[in-house]
Amino acid sequence: MTALPRSLPLLAVLLGAGLVSPPRSAPGSPIQPVVTSKPAAPADWRTAPAEDWRPLFNGRDLSGWVVKLAHHEFGDNYAETFRVVDGAIRVSYDKYDTFGARFGHLFYEQPFSYYVLSLEYRFIGEQMAGGPSYARLNSGVMIHSQSPASILTHQDWPISVEAQFLAGDRTTMNVCTPGTEIVMRGAMVKAHCTDSSSRRYGDDGWVSVQVEVLGGERVRHLIDGVPVLEYERPTIGGGVATGFDPAIKVDGRPLVSGYIGLQAESQPVEFRNVRLLDLSGCLDPASPAYRAYVLHADPARCRAR
Numbered sequence: 001m002t003a004l005p006r007s008l009p010l011l012a013v014l015l016g017a018g019l020v021s022p023p024r025s026a027p028g029s030p031i032q033p034v035v036t037s038k039p040a041a042p043a044d045w046r047t048a049p050a051e052d053w054r055p056l057f058n059g060r061d062l063s064g065w066v067v068k069l070a071h072h073e074f075g076d077n078y079a080e081t082f083r084v085v086d087g088a089i090r091v092s093y094d095k096y097d098t099f100g101a102r103f104g105h106l107f108y109e110q111p112f113s114y115y116v117l118s119l120e121y122r123f124i125g126e127q128m129a130g131g132p133s134y135a136r137l138n139s140g141v142m143i144h145s146q147s148p149a150s151i152l153t154h155q156d157w158p159i160s161v162e163a164q165f166l167a168g169d170r171t172t173m174n175v176c177t178p179g180t181e182i183v184m185r186g187a188m189v190k191a192h193c194t195d196s197s198s199r200r201y202g203d204d205g206w207v208s209v210q211v212e213v214l215g216g217e218r219v220r221h222l223i224d225g226v227p228v229l230e231y232e233r234p235t236i237g238g239g240v241a242t243g244f245d246p247a248i249k250v251d252g253r254p255l256v257s258g259y260i261g262l263q264a265e266s267q268p269v270e271f272r273n274v275r276l277l278d279l280s281g282c283l284d285p286a287s288p289a290y291r292a293y294v295l296h297a298d299p300a301r302c303r304a305r
Contacts (some may be wrong), residue, residue, distance in 0.1 A: 043292035045116050045212070046225055048277055052291065053118070056108050056260075057274040059087040068148045069104035069264075070156050070243075081264055082106045088272040090124075091139070091264040099130035103156050105261035107148040113257035114279040114296040117141065117211045123167050123203065124268045131266020137167040139269040140176070143213055144234055144258035146248050155243035158261060161234050163211050163221050164193060165269070171198045173209055173221040173228050179241035179249055182219075182231040189231070192240050196221055196229035206272075214279070214295060216256035 056064065061084055067077040079095035081104055089106065093099065119141065127136045145160035159179035166172045175182065176193040183189065201207065210222040221229040234255040241249070262271055281294035282302035289302050 045277055045279065045293040048291070048293050053275045053277050055275055057089060057272070059272075060084060062089070062106070064109050065106050066109060066148050067104065067106055068151050068158075068261075069102045071100065071102060071154055073153060074149055074151065078102065082262075085270075088270040089262065089274070091262075091267070091269045093128035093266065093268065096128060099128045099266050101156070104264040105142060105145075105148070105158060106264070107145065107259050107261040111147070111257050111259050112213070112276065112278070113215045115213055116277040116279065117143070117213070117260060117275075118209070118277070119274040120206045120208050120272050121165050122206045122270050124270055126268070128266040128268075135265040135267055137170075138164070138265065138267055140164040140263045141211065142259070142261035142263065143211055143219070144180075144255040145261050147259055148261070150245060150248050152243055152245055155241070155245075157241045158259075159236060159241055159244060159249055160258065160261065161219065161255070162263070163209070165207070165209070167201050167203055169200045169202055171195045171228075172201045172207065173198055173223055175219075175221065175229055175231060177238055177240070179236060179238060179244065180255065181235050181237040183233045184231045192238075194229070194231075198223055198228040208273075212279075216254040 062082060066075055067082055068074050069076060069078055069081060072078050081091060081093070081102070083090050083092060121139065123137050123139070140162045142158055142160040142162050145158045148158070151158050157178035161180050161182065162176040162178065164172070164174040164176050166174065173196045174193055175196075177189070181188055184194070208224050210225065212220040212222065216233060218230065218232050219234065220227050236249055236253045236255065237251040279294055280296040280298045280301070281291050282289040282299070283294060283297045284290055284302045287302040
């Protein structure tokens with residue numbers, strides 16, 4: 001066997017340092033594969049600059065939002081159920097005579113698909129008399145909801161997925177599925193509501209939560225940026241919601257986008273710092289509009305800035 005030249009280690013060092021060029025392959029020699037690095041993984045959205053977050057609530061009024069209460073027409077904010085007090089959206093029943101099953105939602109005017117929703121909530125006061133027992137210290141935010149204009153007058157809950165807010169020594173950021181179905185750990189979830197892995201919350205004041213929504217692929221619930229629940233492939237299906245238009249509830253249809261709605265179901269509650277980070281955007285690193293945390297390509301955004 002021919003001995004290796006002693007200069008090989010030095011040659012390897014010089015090649016690695018780029019101080020000499022590698023020898024060219026002789027004609028007919030096998031072409032050596034070019035080793036390239038893998039594309040960098042998207043940056044965590046938690047690193048996004050503050051200016052990239054879009055305020056959905058201006059802290060002064062309900063501009064950009066619309067109310068839908070069960071048994072009332074679209075846009076009728078009966079007895080100022082939703083109002084702005086001290087920079088927060090408040091759900092209040094002080095002008096009600098009876099609750100009357102007026103389950104309600106305050107919807108943002110625009111649908112979204114890939115995004116992170118961030119907000120703070122806290123429960124205040126006592127539950128409205130006549131509200132169901134399960135609704136005490138209970139609220140939430142609906143995602144991938146049907147449009148508020150398509151909710152019929154006497155429909156109770158929108159076809160949507162709910163990130164459920166609870167207190168009273170219970171977990172929070174659970175998931176509920178009015179007229180929808182989800183998959184967890186590879187199996188369809190049969191229960192209407194599923195608990196998160198959060199600690200149990202009492203009367204804790206303001207709670208900071210996030211919902212990460214990746215179109216029809218995956219949803220994560222987070223508290224202070226820490227994941228507590230994850231599920232996949234939201235679709236229309238199942239029960240619970242009643243009074244809906246059958247043309248809207250097409251079982252088996254994937255939910256890939258929809259509206260965001262803050263819930264009111266007889267418990268006074270406040271919401272503030274409602275913001276959204278869009279995860280659809282420009283994926284071209286050469287564009288000034290490029291954002292490393294973006295997960296879904298929207299080429300039009302590359303020309304938007």
